[in-house]
Amino acid sequence: MNKQIRTGLTLSLATLLVSATGCAAAPDRPEKQLTRAETSIEFAEQNGAREYGASALDRARQHLETAYDHADQDEFQAALRAAEKAELDAELAAAQANTSKAEEALAEIRESIETLRREIARNDIS
Amino acid sequence: MHTRKLISIIISGALLQACSTVPDRIDVLEDARVAVDRVEQDPMASRVAGNELEEAQDALARAEESKDDGDDLKVIRHDAYLALRHAEIVEQRVEEARVREQIAASEQERNAILLRDREREALAARSVAEARAAQAAHADARADHAEAVAEANARQAERKALEAELAQARAADAMAAARAMEAELEALKARETERGMVLTLGDVLFDYDRSELKPGAASTLDRVAAFLKDYPERQLLIEGHTDSDGDAGYNRELSERRASAVRDALILRGVDNDRLDAAGLGEAYPVATNDTVAGRQENRRVEIVISDEEGEFPPAVERRIARQ
Numbered sequence: 001m002n003k004q005i006r007t008g009l010t011l012s013l014a015t016l017l018v019s020a021t022g023c024a025a026a027p028d029r030p031e032k033q034l035t036r037a038e039t040s041i042e043f044a045e046q047n048g049a050r051e052y053g054a055s056a057l058d059r060a061r062q063h064l065e066t067a068y069d070h071a072d073q074d075e076f077q078a079a080l081r082a083a084e085k086a087e088l089d090a091e092l093a094a095a096q097a098n099t100s101k102a103e104e105a106l107a108e109i110r111e112s113i114e115t116l117r118r119e120i121a122r123n124d125i126s
Numbered sequence: 127m128h129t130r131k132l133i134s135i136i137i138s139g140a141l142l143q144a145c146s147t148v149p150d151r152i153d154v155l156e157d158a159r160v161a162v163d164r165v166e167q168d169p170m171a172s173r174v175a176g177n178e179l180e181e182a183q184d185a186l187a188r189a190e191e192s193k194d195d196g197d198d199l200k201v202i203r204h205d206a207y208l209a210l211r212h213a214e215i216v217e218q219r220v221e222e223a224r225v226r227e228q229i230a231a232s233e234q235e236r237n238a239i240l241l242r243d244r245e246r247e248a249l250a251a252r253s254v255a256e257a258r259a260a261q262a263a264h265a266d267a268r269a270d271h272a273e274a275v276a277e278a279n280a281r282q283a284e285r286k287a288l289e290a291e292l293a294q295a296r297a298a299d300a301m302a303a304a305r306a307m308e309a310e311l312e313a314l315k316a317r318e319t320e321r322g323m324v325l326t327l328g329d330v331l332f333d334y335d336r337s338e339l340k341p342g343a344a345s346t347l348d349r350v351a352a353f354l355k356d357y358p359e360r361q362l363l364i365e366g367h368t369d370s371d372g373d374a375g376y377n378r379e380l381s382e383r384r385a386s387a388v389r390d391a392l393i394l395r396g397v398d399n400d401r402l403d404a405a406g407l408g409e410a411y412p413v414a415t416n417d418t419v420a421g422r423q424e425n426r427r428v429e430i431v432i433s434d435e436e437g438e439f440p441p442a443v444e445r446r447i448a449r450q
Contacts, residue, residue: 088215092218095215117239
């Protein structure tokens with residue numbers, strides 16, 4: 001085989017192998033995923049994640065920043081992955097906020113029952 | 127031979143350059159396995175967060191496959207990270223669901239307490255109302271009783287007042303009657319004697335030695351008749367008397383005739399003759415001395431004795447009549 005054909009073949013094989021293992025860069029900037037990540041973070045914030053899911057929310061923001069950094073450097077695959085992580089962390093933050101709010105509601109109603117019992121006990125005596 | 131070696135070197139080089147080696151233990155993958163395992167054990171997980179659980183399981187499967195295939199570490203880590211987060215989200219949703227169940231149970235509990243308390247209140251209110259009603263009824267009964275007693279007292283007082291009035295009226299009547307009779311008797315110039323009320327018709331009412339009544343007697347006899355009508359229970363004894371002049375027997379006869387004349391005059395005036403008894407007593411019962419003219423005139427009289435209200439005369443009168 002001549003040198004040119006060998007180089008070409010090698011390169012093609014290498015590229016094929018690299019692509020197959022997923023180590024190649026994505027062809028496009030992941031706009032859709034970045035938007036979804038943004039939206040998820042916003043939603044989480046609006047639902048009290050800053051108070052109840054702070055760590056997950058922080059992670060989400062960090063991941064999103066990383067995603068934009070990668071995207072700026074045309075590292076679109078990395079950007080995509082970072083944006084996916086951001087979206088999921090934001091979802092987790094929102095879920096934590098919901099749980100905490102439910103726990104607060106439970107504490108409230110239990111307290112109101114105690115107050116009720118005290119009131120009734122007081123009236124019984126009188 | 128040369129070419130094959132070159133290709134393998136380049137391939138290995140390419141592989142080495144682009145992807146790192148996969149270590150045996152990847153932390154995030156371990157965490158993901160544990161987390162997914164844990165939520166898989168929870169029966170509520172598939173019920174409450176089925177989709178999320180699936181995502182976790184899928185991501186974990188991808189990560190495991192990538193590891194087995196010796197894929198890029200970044201990729202393995204990424205899928206493991208996603209699997210872990212998905213599993214954590216499932217945990218959150220399950221926890222939330224459990225808390226909401228407890229909230230529902232607490233709400234039921236609160237409602238039960240409120241309901242019990244309201245029932246108890248209603249019961250208490252009802253017994254208070256019943257007690258008040260009983261009290262009111264009792265008060266009513268007492269009021270009624272008091273009213274009845276008051277009424278009875280009032281009626282009794284009324285009755286007593288009436289009785290007093292009646293007694294007073296009767297007394298007044300009796301007094302009036304007595305006065306009236308007194309007045310009449312006074313008008314008749316009747317005197318109270320031991321024989322009762324006695325009316326004396328004087329000598330002037332008869333002519334000398336005659337037994338016809340003169341007109342002057344009329345008004346007196348009218349009054350006597352009227353009196354007898356007013357007091358129908360009274361009886362009369364009509365006694366004729368003379369002075370001692372002349373024969374006793376003759377005097378007795380004359381006195382008898384005069385007494386009869388009076389009786390007849392009264393009968394003529396409507397008095398029932400059963401009520402009249404006439405007798406002549408002659409000169410036997412003088413009221414004055416016969417030695418003087420005036421005395422003798424006094425003795426010449428007709429006496430009308432009025433009985434009591436039962437028509438009785440005292441025994442002295444009866445004896446007097448009987449003796450004749």
